[in-house]
Amino acid sequence: MSTYAALPKVELHLHAEGTLEPELAFTLARRNGVSLPFASEEELRAAYDFTDLQSFLDLYYATTAVLRTRRDFHDLLWAYLERSAAQGLRHVEVFFDPQAHTSRGVAFTDVVDGLHDALTRAGTELGITGGLILCFLRDRPVDEAARTLEEARTRLDVLLGVGLDSAEVGFPPGPFAGVFARAAELGLRRVAHAGEEAPASSVAEALDALGVERVDHGVRCLDDPDLVARLVREEVPLTVCPLSNLRLRVVQDLAEHPLPAMLAAGLKVSLHSDDPAYFGGYVGDTFDAVAAAQGLDDATAALLARNAVDGSFASPQRKADLRGEIEDWLAARR
Numbered sequence: 001m002s003t004y005a006a007l008p009k010v011e012l013h014l015h016a017e018g019t020l021e022p023e024l025a026f027t028l029a030r031r032n033g034v035s036l037p038f039a040s041e042e043e044l045r046a047a048y049d050f051t052d053l054q055s056f057l058d059l060y061y062a063t064t065a066v067l068r069t070r071r072d073f074h075d076l077l078w079a080y081l082e083r084s085a086a087q088g089l090r091h092v093e094v095f096f097d098p099q100a101h102t103s104r105g106v107a108f109t110d111v112v113d114g115l116h117d118a119l120t121r122a123g124t125e126l127g128i129t130g131g132l133i134l135c136f137l138r139d140r141p142v143d144e145a146a147r148t149l150e151e152a153r154t155r156l157d158v159l160l161g162v163g164l165d166s167a168e169v170g171f172p173p174g175p176f177a178g179v180f181a182r183a184a185e186l187g188l189r190r191v192a193h194a195g196e197e198a199p200a201s202s203v204a205e206a207l208d209a210l211g212v213e214r215v216d217h218g219v220r221c222l223d224d225p226d227l228v229a230r231l232v233r234e235e236v237p238l239t240v241c242p243l244s245n246l247r248l249r250v251v252q253d254l255a256e257h258p259l260p261a262m263l264a265a266g267l268k269v270s271l272h273s274d275d276p277a278y279f280g281g282y283v284g285d286t287f288d289a290v291a292a293a294q295g296l297d298d299a300t301a302a303l304l305a306r307n308a309v310d311g312s313f314a315s316p317q318r319k320a321d322l323r324g325e326i327e328d329w330l331a332a333r334r
């Protein structure tokens, strides 16, 4: 049981496809008559030895082949929601990669509707709120992203916003400026991955060219003091994923993770799991791992949880309720 299970948590950096555990991957492979390039769950798990972001993405996109139907997408996200509810999850803004599925002939609406089914069920059965964030794959053509956004117009009521993910190095945010401007016109919120593998300049570019309200990862901002000052001044939320940074070898050891330096600088940092099935931990596990490697006092744990609430796209009322729950947790720990 996580030490932080009772701390109310908001997950802002979570890829639906990154919650696909080997057991479910094989269940869906059998159900859909799809073959995986691994003989067993153990063999698949043994392949989770990544050297960088691309080595992870290659496996991540390969296993998505088992996801074919609306029911599959429901089952995928529901398994994540049930498991995370036990770790204190209260609100989640879920990334998904439609191009990884439509390029295989899966209907856009089956992806969105299946994920939305799971979130709706989580609202009634688990008391978890949230929404969906459609991510564009930055290593695929801009016009494909533009077409994906046009397809999304039939589902604007269930989409919170758009994001940008996949390979960072060599794929800067700038070319997606027009697509993000169109998303804003459609009333969608904007976030982007930047500064995990790519340099600090990618963070500034995401802010300036895409108008993002939140930066996913952003750890490399520390290389640029002027950028840090700007992120502090503008209170830009940074969704940090220490277990991702460890498994993708952005840091060699969690003890050396720059989280303390980011907090000391006054950055609005929160803790998230990214791709929990692949990186070895869900959101509560992430708090535990940081506590074990670096020490984590209760005030700091509450600050991280509060930063996630503040950085979320939840309603003002929901934010106020979650902040109250965090203060109650802190009071009970004293």
Ligand code: HPA
Binding pocket: 015, 018, 053, 060, 165, 166, 167, 193, 244, 274, 275
């Ligand atoms: O950690 C990630 N980084 C970039 N793209 C991704 N797509 C899924 N997970 C990731």
Ligand SMILES: [Zn+2]
Binding pocket: 013, 014, 015, 165, 193, 216, 274
């Ligand atoms: Zn991510």
